[in-house]
Ligand code: CS2
């Protein structure tokens with residue numbers, strides 16, 4: 001039996017903040033888990049450092065399921081993004097270790113590949129429609145089979161999902177930036193530019209759009225209906241999902257497929273959405289929804305109801321998360337798509353990866369474990385740099401969902 005001898009929390013900011021858990025066993029094997037929670041990083045770091053690391057030392061590293069149950073049920077206080085991200089980090093690191101010990105990539109531990117690679121979608125965006133169209137062309141030239149399209153809403157500077165410079169990073173300021181939001185302006189504008197994308201590039205690729213939890217179910221139903229002829233792959237996060245039954249109304253209004261889940265942290269957040277088939281894609285992430293062990297349960301439940309997967313993969317999830325997601329993606333029968341936002345070269349100075357992008361898909365490497373290594377010497381060169389996500393305000397000054 002190999003026991004856990006060390007668990008180290010590594011906080012580094014190569015271009016943006018990441019929290020990583022590195023577990024070492026008595027056999028000298030190491031594994032990595034992602035514990036990054038954008039804008040609330042230190043809360044998870046403390047949860048790990050102060051409350052979980054003391055529990056990990058001396059525990060059997062082989063018993064992943066038991067560890068998950070021990071940390072989830074043992075806390076008494078269940079669920080929540082901080083707890084579930086911390087548990088996820090331990091879980092992902094233990095899968096990485098198990099793969100290295102077995103000499104197998106994690107996808108083989110999960111039953112082997114059901115497909116060669118995971119189709120991904122890239123983020124095309126623009127400060128204007130012309131810029132967006134140029135960006136869509138760029139992604140098509142690079143072989144992307146699926147593209148998400150976002151353009152800045154006129155009169156709403158700082159619109160979400162739009163790149164400023166080379167990289168899209170919403171948590172960009174040391175205190176939350178306040179951004180203006182007008183639902184009317186957005187609803188008048190978005191269907192027009194998505195139509196232009198189809199008119200210019202046709203239908204031989206998948207088109208996606210993120211609403212970022214901005215609409216009411218009534219408004220979302222109206223948007224979905226206007227997008228029906230564009231044969232969208234999905235309309236993402238049309239409305240906040242705390243009220244799962246509200247998706248019934250969107251469903252009844254439109255046949256545009258619905259995706260939701262990047263803020264979910266447990267199967268309970270999507271139980272009704274899945275079992276009543278109120279969504280088409282569940283987008284929970286491996287690092288915020290309890291790790292490979294728990295996300296696999298969500299995906300397995302979804303399979304029973306013909307709901308497909310679409311894991312969140314923004315750059316605020318580290319390359320460790322992305323790799324873990326891709327290993328899981330290639331094994332599940334109900335895989336849909338994987339978000340891929342391409343980490344910056346600076347991030348790759350710290351995280352060395354082995355997954356590969358070609359023909360519009362990410363392919364996990366056959367290296368044992370997850371195939372990601374963290375350069376600790378490089379990590380110390382990038383100290384923590386506090387950053388917050390923006391806050392949205394309506395034109396009357398009241399707070400809106402960002
Ligand atoms: C976005 C994210 O990737 C997405 O679909 O919604 O960029 C989201 O804004 C960030 O992950 C928040 O940290």
Ligand code: MG
Nearest residue numbers: 210236237262
């Ligand atoms: Mg999103």
